[in-house]
Amino acid sequence: MDVDPADPRKRDRDQLVLSKGHSGPALYATLASKGFFPVDWLHTLNVGGTRLPSHCDRNRTPGIDMTTGSLGQGLSAACGIALGNRLNGIASRVFAIIGDGESDEGQNWEAAMFAAHNRLENLIAFTDCNKLQIDGSTEEIMNLGNLGAKWEAFGWFVQEVDGHDFAAMDAAVGRVKEGKGRPSMIILHTVKAKGFSLAEGQVASHNMAFSYEDAKKAIAVLEG
Amino acid sequence: MEKREMRAVYAQTLIELAKTNEDIVILDADLMHANGAFAFAKAYPERSFNVGVAEANMVGVAAGLSSVGKIPFASTFGSFAGRRDYDQFFISANYARLNVKLVGTDPGVTAKYNGGTHMPFEDLALMRAIPKLVILEPSDPVSLGKLIRKSASYYGCVYLRMQRSPASVLYPESEEFEFGRAKVLREGSDAVLFALGSVMVNESLAAAETLATEGIRAAVVDMVSLKPLDVETVVAQAGKTGRVVTCENGQASGGLSSAVAEAILESGVRAGFARIGVKDEFGEVGTVEYLMERYALRAQDIAAAVRSLA
Incomplete structure (x- = not known):
């Protein structure tokens, strides 16, 4: 992404709407390592008065482009940003990340139609398809069926890749121009909490509590 | 007493504002003719967005537009402005401290033949519960025009409750209006x-x-x-x-x-x-x-x- 930690609201920056706002902490770690704010801030997550709340807040955290958390709303906002950029003559890209569980929300599909109808080709959305939602698997709670076919039917250019393969994801972003005027959906096949055996692939990993010792083990795995 | 159609005042005021302010944009959810927005759409088609029958998306898109400096006026019947996009207006627009002007038409009994499904008796109570939101209900064409101008120059969300049918002129053209001033x-x-x-x-x-x-x-x-x-x-x-x-x-x-x-x-x-x-x-x-x-x-x-x- 074309972003500048020294000028987080730079007018012609690429933007990211993390519609699954509960994943804020993962984004905060990335923003801190990019220099948007001191790494020390990460220890203030959810502490009263923090600038790093559980869910993304554009007014509290440098580098957060949109406030999210009430699921299903982010893609509409990303459409508005992409449309506004076009009106402003700015060719930057707008990225959005939605969850597969979040895809139950009907507003996503209103936004899907809107983006295709308005040919928002600079809009690149990802679905974090980890096959789990809070109460169970997406298949047993609310079966999404063939997600890729659905987005294609809504007029999007669809690619599906391994969401743990950085080179594959990078290549997919590079191919969005093949969409020829269509907004892009890149479905990321992922495993929730991948790499940390205590949580990997488990329903409970959505918001599980674990000990400081386990946390250190998880960090070691992720940094290994 | 002279009467003027309120929706015509809405469109005309925004058309005039748009001449000098390129950030003014409008949205509507398949009620552009009913709400008067169509006149603006004819004058500024590139700044008008009909989102179809999708009020939640309309408000979300408006929030995104305002985050990059646009000044969106989004209109729909007051029944839907209050009920169908309440969470989007609450979170994506107001909680996010963005700049969305939501226009709810056909207040109360003026929804007449559309009946109970379209009759907003509850929108004022709903909107009052949103922190910092400005809530206006102009009583005549002059106050409507002036308050649209105030809303456009004010940074922050506004709920404008607007009758679209003709209303009697109660004020001279020179009258000025402020938020919070009766x-x-x-x-x-x-x-x-x-x-x-x-x-x-x-x-x-x-x-x-x-x-x-x-x-x-x-x-x-x-x-x-x-x-x-x-x-x-x-x-x-x-x-x-x-x-x-x-x-x-x-x-x-x-x-x-x-x-x-x-x-x-x-x-x-x-x-x-x-x-x-x-x-x-x-x-x-x-x-x-x-x-x-x-x-x-x-x-x-x-x-x-x-x-x-x-």
């Missing part, structure tokens, strides 16, 4: 009528005329702005007259009546108090005249409420 349209020492919106302001003026023939001098205040509320005027008029009647074209709870009652009780002023408005009922079809009688919103109902306050 207009005393008629002075009186025996009672005060706090009214919101074209229908209720006009009924209140008629009620005050009737009462005057009986020797009861009733003041009439056009509240203009529900939030912020003009507490100073409310308390001063309540203290001066000792008899208060609130008049709103919607539920008589959670909206104007509640806001006025809170202001008066907190001030320490004691006054008789009655509410004109819908009393815990749903809407239904009919002419505006039928519905005014059905929900006891007429001048004669207002006059009776004043008389009931000894």
Whole structure:
């Protein structure tokens, strides 16, 4: 992404709407390592008065482009940003990340139609398809069926890749121009909490509590 | 009294603003003809977005547009502006501190033949619960035009409750309006009528005329702005007259009546108090005249409420 930690609201920056706002902490770690704010801030997550709340807040955290958390709303906002950029003559890209569980929300599909109808080709959305939602698997709670076919039917250019393969994801972003005027959906096949055996692939990993010792083990795995 | 179509004023004012402000954009959810937005769309097609029948997405898109500096006016019927996109307006627009102007048309009984499904009696109460939101209900074409201009130059979310049918002109073109500033349209020492919106302001003026023939001098205040509320005027008029009647074209709870009652009780002023408005009922079809009688919103109902306050 074309972003500048020294000028987080730079007018012609690429933007990211993390519609699954509960994943804020993962984004905060990335923003801190990019220099948007001191790494020390990460220890203030959810502490009263923090600038790093559980869910993304554009007014509290440098580098957060949109406030999210009430699921299903982010893609509409990303459409508005992409449309506004076009009106402003700015060719930057707008990225959005939605969850597969979040895809139950009907507003996503209103936004899907809107983006295709308005040919928002600079809009690149990802679905974090980890096959789990809070109460169970997406298949047993609310079966999404063939997600890729659905987005294609809504007029999007669809690619599906391994969401743990950085080179594959990078290549997919590079191919969005093949969409020829269509907004892009890149479905990321992922495993929730991948790499940390205590949580990997488990329903409970959505918001599980674990000990400081386990946390250190998880960090070691992720940094290994 | 001269009447002008409110939706035409809406479109014309935005067209004029758009000439010098390239950030003005409009959205509507398949009601562009009904709400008057179509005239703007003809003048500025590249700045007009019909999102189809999808109010939630409309407000979300408006929030995104405003985050990159656009000034979106998004219109739909007040029933849907309040109910179908409440969470989007609450979170994506207001909680995110963005700059969305949401326009809800056909307030209260003016939804007439569309009936109970389309009759917003609840929007004022819903909107009042959103922190920092500015809530306006202009009573005439002049105040509507002026308040649209104020809304466009103000950074922050606004809910504009707008009748789209013709309304009587109550103010000279030179009149100026502020958020949180009511207009005393008629002075009186025996009672005060706090009214919101074209229908209720006009009924209140008629009620005050009737009462005057009986020797009861009733003041009439056009509240203009529900939030912020003009507490100073409310308390001063309540203290001066000792008899208060609130008049709103919607539920008589959670909206104007509640806001006025809170202001008066907190001030320490004691006054008789009655509410004109819908009393815990749903809407239904009919002419505006039928519905005014059905929900006891007429001048004669207002006059009776004043008389009931000894």
